[in-house]
Amino acid sequence: MxxxxxxxxxxxxPRVVILGGGFAGLKLARKLRxxxxxxxxxxxxxxxxxxxxxxxxxxxxxxPDSIAYPLRKxxxxxxxxxxxxxxxxxxxxxxxxxSTNIGDVRYDYLVIATGAxxxxxxxxxxxxxxxxxxxxxxxxxLRSLILQNFEVALNENNLEERDSLMNxxxxxxxxxxxxxxxxxxxxxxxxxxxxxxxxxxxxxxIHLVEAGSQVLPAMSEKxxxxxxxxxxxxxxxxxxxxxxxxxxxETVKTNREALKSKNLIWAAGVKGNIPNxxxxxxxxxxxxxxxxxxxxxxxxxxxxxxxxxxxxxxAFPIGLPMLGSxxxxxxxxxxxxxxxxxxxxxxAPFVYNDQGTMATVGRNKAVVDLGRxxxxxxxxxxxxxxxxxxxxxxxxxxxxxxxxWIWSYxxxxxxxxxxxxxxxxx
Amino acid sequence: MxxxxxxxxxxxxPRVVILGGGFAGLKLARKLRxxxxxxxxxxxxxxxxxxxxxxxxxxxxxxPDSIAYPLRKxxxxxxxxxxxxxxxxxxxxxxxxxSTNIGDVRYDYLVIATGAxxxxxxxxxxxxxxxxxxxxxxxxxLRSLILQNFEVALNENNLEERDSLMNxxxxxxxxxxxxxxxxxxxxxxxxxxxxxxxxxxxxxxIHLVEAGSQVLPAMSEKxxxxxxxxxxxxxxxxxxxxxxxxxxxETVKTNREALKSKNLIWAAGVKGNIPNxxxxxxxxxxxxxxxxxxxxxxxxxxxxxxxxxxxxxxAFPIGLPMLGSxxxxxxxxxxxxxxxxxxxxxxAPFVYNDQGTMATVGRNKAVVDLGRxxxxxxxxxxxxxxxxxxxxxxxxxxxxxxxxWIWSYxxxxxxxxxxxxxxxxx
Numbered sequence: 001m002x003x004x005x006x007x008x009x010x011x012x013x014p015r016v017v018i019l020g021g022g023f024a025g026l027k028l029a030r031k032l033r034x035x036x037x038x039x040x041x042x043x044x045x046x047x048x049x050x051x052x053x054x055x056x057x058x059x060x061x062x063x064p065d066s067i068a069y070p071l072r073k074x075x076x077x078x079x080x081x082x083x084x085x086x087x088x089x090x091x092x093x094x095x096x097x098x099s100t101n102i103g104d105v106r107y108d109y110l111v112i113a114t115g116a117x118x119x120x121x122x123x124x125x126x127x128x129x130x131x132x133x134x135x136x137x138x139x140x141x142l143r144s145l146i147l148q149n150f151e152v153a154l155n156e157n158n159l160e161e162r163d164s165l166m167n168x169x170x171x172x173x174x175x176x177x178x179x180x181x182x183x184x185x186x187x188x189x190x191x192x193x194x195x196x197x198x199x200x201x202x203x204x205x206i207h208l209v210e211a212g213s214q215v216l217p218a219m220s221e222k223x224x225x226x227x228x229x230x231x232x233x234x235x236x237x238x239x240x241x242x243x244x245x246x247x248x249x250e251t252v253k254t255n256r257e258a259l260k261s262k263n264l265i266w267a268a269g270v271k272g273n274i275p276n277x278x279x280x281x282x283x284x285x286x287x288x289x290x291x292x293x294x295x296x297x298x299x300x301x302x303x304x305x306x307x308x309x310x311x312x313x314x315a316f317p318i319g320l321p322m323l324g325s326x327x328x329x330x331x332x333x334x335x336x337x338x339x340x341x342x343x344x345x346x347x348a349p350f351v352y353n354d355q356g357t358m359a360t361v362g363r364n365k366a367v368v369d370l371g372r373x374x375x376x377x378x379x380x381x382x383x384x385x386x387x388x389x390x391x392x393x394x395x396x397x398x399x400x401x402x403x404x405w406i407w408s409y410x411x412x413x414x415x416x417x418x419x420x421x422x423x424x425x426x
Numbered sequence: 427m428x429x430x431x432x433x434x435x436x437x438x439x440p441r442v443v444i445l446g447g448g449f450a451g452l453k454l455a456r457k458l459r460x461x462x463x464x465x466x467x468x469x470x471x472x473x474x475x476x477x478x479x480x481x482x483x484x485x486x487x488x489x490p491d492s493i494a495y496p497l498r499k500x501x502x503x504x505x506x507x508x509x510x511x512x513x514x515x516x517x518x519x520x521x522x523x524x525s526t527n528i529g530d531v532r533y534d535y536l537v538i539a540t541g542a543x544x545x546x547x548x549x550x551x552x553x554x555x556x557x558x559x560x561x562x563x564x565x566x567x568l569r570s571l572i573l574q575n576f577e578v579a580l581n582e583n584n585l586e587e588r589d590s591l592m593n594x595x596x597x598x599x600x601x602x603x604x605x606x607x608x609x610x611x612x613x614x615x616x617x618x619x620x621x622x623x624x625x626x627x628x629x630x631x632i633h634l635v636e637a638g639s640q641v642l643p644a645m646s647e648k649x650x651x652x653x654x655x656x657x658x659x660x661x662x663x664x665x666x667x668x669x670x671x672x673x674x675x676e677t678v679k680t681n682r683e684a685l686k687s688k689n690l691i692w693a694a695g696v697k698g699n700i701p702n703x704x705x706x707x708x709x710x711x712x713x714x715x716x717x718x719x720x721x722x723x724x725x726x727x728x729x730x731x732x733x734x735x736x737x738x739x740x741a742f743p744i745g746l747p748m749l750g751s752x753x754x755x756x757x758x759x760x761x762x763x764x765x766x767x768x769x770x771x772x773x774a775p776f777v778y779n780d781q782g783t784m785a786t787v788g789r790n791k792a793v794v795d796l797g798r799x800x801x802x803x804x805x806x807x808x809x810x811x812x813x814x815x816x817x818x819x820x821x822x823x824x825x826x827x828x829x830x831w832i833w834s835y836x837x838x839x840x841x842x843x844x845x846x847x848x849x850x851x852x
Binding site for chain 1: 432433435471472473489490491494496498499502508510511528529562563566573574577580581582583620621622623624822825826829833842843844845846847
């Protein structure tokens with residue numbers, strides 16, 4: 001379908017083309033002034049994904065509709081805003097054109113907000129056999145695999161094989177890995193023994209593998225230590241200073257012990273999801289380097305925001321962290337900047353307002369770093385719940401998620417553990 | 427994996443193997459006395475599907491977890507009851523063995539409750555290009571296709587092609603076809619114009635094709651006429667005395683006009699989902715003929731219940747209808763019958779208690795036949811809502827479905843219209 005233009009109204013105002021409807025792109029699309037610009041938002045999906053809760057979809061705590069929201073619905077009252085489901089093939093910065101699988105689109109401003117994707121650091125075997133958890137479908141695949149493996153274990157006569165089906169190795173001690181390990185531990189404790197009385201669920205092992213010397217390395221010493229303590233209390237095997245060397249689908253080889261497991265979940269790294277056509281000299285550490293205004297070196301009409309962008313500041317000399325809060329702030333900022341530029345007003349550089357970080361491990365157990373405050377336990381857990389609820393895009397999502405959480409909390413249960421589509425390795 | 431036995435505890439009491447966890451099989455499994463028998467429930471899925479609401483999943487009104495429920499959770503307090511995810515390969519009635527993809531299982535009693543599957547009446551072209559809606563995955567595929575086709579239409583320059591993407595032909599004027607047509611009409615009226623302001627949704631056409639002389643042929647004259655009136659009022663093209671002769675994915679050829687549409691939904695017929703190995707002489711009209719006790723001719727330990735079974739009675743000389751209420755009653759009856767036989771007590775033949783039929787068309791519009799009473803409109807609609815809510819398997823499902831319905835009713839909206847997995851024709 002090349003050589004075709006995407007069908008769009010032709011207007012006399014500048015056209016902003018946004019690649020990606022994540023935290024950054026969506027915030028930008030919402031904040032651009034529709035009197036000043038025509039907005040075209042391109043995404044492979046017709047929905048926005050609230051990535052921080054993907055692990056709850058993977059562990060059967062929430063359904064997709066709780067953490068995903070149709071882009072068309074979010075932007076339905078926004079005039080001169082056009083959403084198209086499209087796969088980006090190439091950006092042609094010199095022609096001011098983006099090529100996609102449904103046709104080309106010309107732009108006056110291009111904003112790259114394509115986020116991050118899983119980074120296996122070149123380990124092909126791990127890439128082939130491990131499971132990532134970066135998208136909604138990957139989370140659903142992971143859920144299917146977890147549940148299927150218990151079904152298969154039921155019928156496995158060989159004890160070692162059976163254990164291997166029930167063992168989990170999570171690689172990466174960041175928030176995703178920690179939260180996923182905690183959720184699996186709760187499944188093991190409260191849900192699986194009831195679902196599978198014919199299996200000895202006590203034999204199930206959960207391993208969390210972290211290459212650094214502590215879990216949650218980006219958080220404070222105190223929070224890392226608390227998280228470690230919580231994980232241990234939930235019977236999770238925490239392996240620090242440990243890195244995965246190889247995996248054949250059966251045995252996880254590390255620099256220390258080998259772990260037998262058919263379930264390796266990879267949460268150990270991400271990299272910028274960089275579209276084809278970005279000049280080599282704009283790339284650094286797997287992201288697109290931008291100036292203090294979010295623009296690419298040498299291009300005053302091409303910006304990058306969110307996880308894919310590498311913006312260095314005084315406080316963050318290696319670049320701002322890949323966090324939803326950075327992405328949202330950059331989206332807001334850039335909308336304001338583009339609005340101002342079109343009106344001929346001056347634009348100040350982006351300033352990041354650090355809103356802290358947090359991670360939850362389990363029931364009543366979380367850690368929060370908020371400026372000078374570092375706290376854990378029940379109050380941190382409630383803070384985590386409240387903040388995540390408020391970050392959800394819509395009132396309806398919030399109600400559903402809150403109901404699910406209350407249900408799970410009161411009943412020591414999970415909502416749903418349907419294998420809607422069986423997972424098949426490709 | 428043949429020549430292997432499914433791993434199960436070996437007990438000294440009779441083993442009942444149930445094929446299928448639908449209305450019939452599930453009811454049976456719940457009602458069998460676990461002191462008297464060991465129960466093995468085999469199903470391809472790990473969940474029970476509430477089929478009457480599949481059309482709401484297909485039209486983005488409900489999510490899978492609202493109408494599906496994990497079998498393990500339903501049966502978790504039932505002792506000596508074993509659920510295995512398995513695909514039936516063959517029943518070997520003379521050896522008292524069922525072969526599955528995970529191994530063989532011996533039985534003392536076999537109950538076939540495999541339900542019904544879509545019947546294309548031998549039309550290969552229709553089977554290839556039309557979409558069925560009999561399982562949860564098929565409903566999700568249908569939802570993806572509907573939403574995807576509107577996305578594609580957005581970018582289609584040819585008006586005729588665009589219309590073809592937005593037109594729907596539903597074949598079959600039974601409850602499924604009527605309810606689906608109504609739900610699509612509501613999407614057209616309230617949801618799609620907001621989601622796709624760049625499309626002229628008024629051009630979307632919904633056709634309901636029925637081979638008989640009226641819609642809902644199994645219901646009373648009055649209810650059929652009411653349903654017809656409601657469908658017309660919702661701008662649905664109702665084609666009675668019309669049957670589909672061919673379909674190539676573009677044009678639906680009928681005995682009357684040809685209809686251009688890329689969306690043909692087949693709700694025109696079902697047939698028994700008959701496992702391999704059933705003797706030819708037990709088959710009749712695509713179902714398994716059973717006696718007044720639910721057993722196969724010549725086998726006092728093999729029964730069939732639900733849609734797959736053909737049980738003739740005085741009131742239903744061509745066989746009891748394929749309805750959830752028949753299936754549930756037969757499941758209850760057979761449990762009681764098996765319990766009694768094991769205790770040496772006499773067993774009376776099955777008696778069907780007709781609980782009426784109903785169908786909903788849209789907001790405040792439904793028809794109900796209940797004994798001598800035939801009514802339509804708001805009261806029928808509320809009856810439909812109440813009955814379907816109560817039929818849902820679990821308190822949690824009921825709450826979620828009710829919340830979704832209230833939300834949709836108040837906001838003239840649908841909950842979710844996510845394309846979680848893109849539909850790809852095989």
